[in-house]
Amino acid sequence: MEIASNPQYVSVIRLTTSGIANKIGFCLEDIEDIKVAVSEACTNAIKHSLDNKFSVEYTIFENGLTITIIDSGKGYDVDSIDVPNLEEPKESGLGLFIIKSLMDEVEIKSNINYGTVIKMTKYLGVDN
Structure with a gap:
C-alpha cells in the first residue's frame, strides 16, 4: 500500500x-x-522522512x-540512535525501542x- 504522509491514515x-x-x-x-x-514505524516515516508518501508491505508466511x-x-544514521534511558524517559525518541521490544525481529x-x-517480523506463538 502506498499512503500519503498524513497522520490521519495511521488508523x-x-x-x-x-x-x-x-x-x-495471532492472539489479541x-x-x-x-x-x-x-x-x-508509520509515525516515524511521517514525522522524520519529510517525504509526502510512504509504503506499507505485508508478507504473510x-x-x-x-x-x-x-x-x-x-534517512538517518541508524547507529547514531541512542538506547533511551528508561529511568528518565523523554517525551519522544522511544519509537524504535518500542518497535524492537514488541516485534520478534526488526531490521x-x-x-x-x-x-x-523498517522491516518488522512477528511469529505465531512466540513470546517476547
Missing part, C-alpha cells in the same frame, strides 16, 4: 494490520503489539507476518539520500 494502516494478523491467527495481545509497532515500512525521504536500513526501510 487505516492499524485496521488493515489488525485484519491481516487476525486472519493469520500479539495483534495489539503489532499494531503499536506499525503505528510507531506459514508461521508469521512481516510488515515493511518504506519511505524515500530523509532497519536507512540512508540520508535514499530514505528508510
Whole structure:
C-alpha cells in the first residue's frame, strides 16, 4: 500500500494490520503489539522522512507476518540512535525501542539520500 504522509491514515494502516494478523491467527495481545509497532514505524516515516508518501508491505508466511515500512525521504544514521534511558524517559525518541521490544525481529536500513526501510517480523506463538 502506498499512503500519503498524513497522520490521519495511521488508523487505516492499524485496521488493515489488525485484519491481516487476525486472519493469520495471532492472539489479541500479539495483534495489539503489532499494531503499536506499525503505528510507531508509520509515525516515524511521517514525522522524520519529510517525504509526502510512504509504503506499507505485508508478507504473510506459514508461521508469521512481516510488515515493511518504506519511505524515500530523509534517512538517518541508524547507529547514531541512542538506547533511551528508561529511568528518565523523554517525551519522544522511544519509537524504535518500542518497535524492537514488541516485534520478534526488526531490521532497519536507512540512508540520508535514499530514505528508510523498517522491516518488522512477528511469529505465531512466540513470546517476547
